[in-house]
Amino acid sequence: MKTINTIIFDLGGVLIDWNPEYVFIDVFNGDRDKMHWFLKHVCTPDWNENQDAGYTLEQATKDRITLFPEYENEIGAFYGRWPEMLGGAIEGSVSILNRLRESKHYKIIALTNWSAETFPIALKKFDFLQWFEGIVVSGEEKTRKPFDDIYKLTLQRYNINPEQALFIDDNLRNIEAAQALGIRSIHFKSPEQLLVALKHFNIHLQ
Structure with missing residues (x-):
């Protein structure tokens, strides 16, 4: 060898x-169940990894809001408050x-x-x-x-x-x-x- x-x-x-929970525990006012649901079903790890492969943050955000318009503000926070995810x-x-x-x-x-x-x-x-x-x-x-x-x-x-x-x-x-x-x-x-x-x-x- x-x-x-x-x-x-x-x-x-x-x-x-790095952890999105640093942002979303605040976004969901401390409600961990809502936060975990959102990160599992809306701003998912797979969705975020697509941006890791070169997809633009702006387009990714628009795509997600189209799918989940009721979460427009929360989705916007994912990259809008991204620096806060760096612990x-x-x-x-x-x-x-x-x-x-x-x-x-x-x-x-x-x-x-x-x-x-x-x-x-x-x-x-x-x-x-x-x-x-x-x-x-x-x-x-x-x-x-x-x-x-x-x-x-x-x-x-x-x-x-x-x-x-x-x-x-x-x-x-x-x-x-x-x-x-x-x-x-x-x-x-x-x-x-x-x-x-x-x-x-x-x-x-x-």
Whole structure:
């Protein structure tokens, strides 16, 4: 088995805490049942992921309002108040990222499902995003995880041998897609679990 020389990080859920509930618990005046129904049936994860693949926020909002006109204001809040969904950095993971960077043993890349229209907000907010040798943003590429083409694009763009790469993501679906392409992977659950998993792969931390 070849030695790992590249580590590919997901961002949301691994390094950045993003959650629409931060907005919609306020929108629905603390009614968690209404909030959960809305996020399951109206502004759904699948709908949001379509924007991660390059669909415009404006058109996506219009489409949803056409389907659910009674929720026009609430739907408008999804991208209208999007910055409030950024809860902050996941500090334990950022610390691990920094230790990997300082070790100078690895090429550090990010591969994220993220709208090209909202990603600049994250770039401005989180200084550690400057630490990566490169960031592949799904919305800029008009495709997203778990589709093969975004993994292959990442490998090609940054001259990565899949047999020497390690991918970290909190979404099992994305992990399985990477593994199918021969990329060893860690299904992220917490910074503490990540630290243990990295040692399992003989990753050197500064």
